[in-house]
Amino acid sequence: MSVSEEFAQAQVDVKKLGARPGNDVLLKLYALYKQGTQGDATGSRPGMFDLTGRAKFDAWKNVAGTGQEEAQREYVELVRRLQGY
Numbered sequence: 001m002s003v004s005e006e007f008a009q010a011q012v013d014v015k016k017l018g019a020r021p022g023n024d025v026l027l028k029l030y031a032l033y034k035q036g037t038q039g040d041a042t043g044s045r046p047g048m049f050d051l052t053g054r055a056k057f058d059a060w061k062n063v064a065g066t067g068q069e070e071a072q073r074e075y076v077e078l079v080r081r082l083q084g085y
């Protein structure tokens with residue numbers, strides 16, 4: 001199975017997790033997903049009243065420079081750890 005196929009399957013699997021991951025893990029999943037699909041973060045950082053938007057943007061910005069395929073691999077590995085594999 002290719003990395004992109006594993007990445008697509010991990011996107012399905014993450015929705016079937018038994019327990020909701022903590023916010024830090026959710027932000028990491030978000031950042032790796034965005035990096036794996038769009039590359040480095042673009043645009044400006046959301047305003048200070050948009051706490052969720054800022055947290056997501058900052059998490060994505062923290063993985064800047066990671067290649068898209070590498071981000072997809074990391075996403076797959078994180079989902080597998082959450083599944084207990």
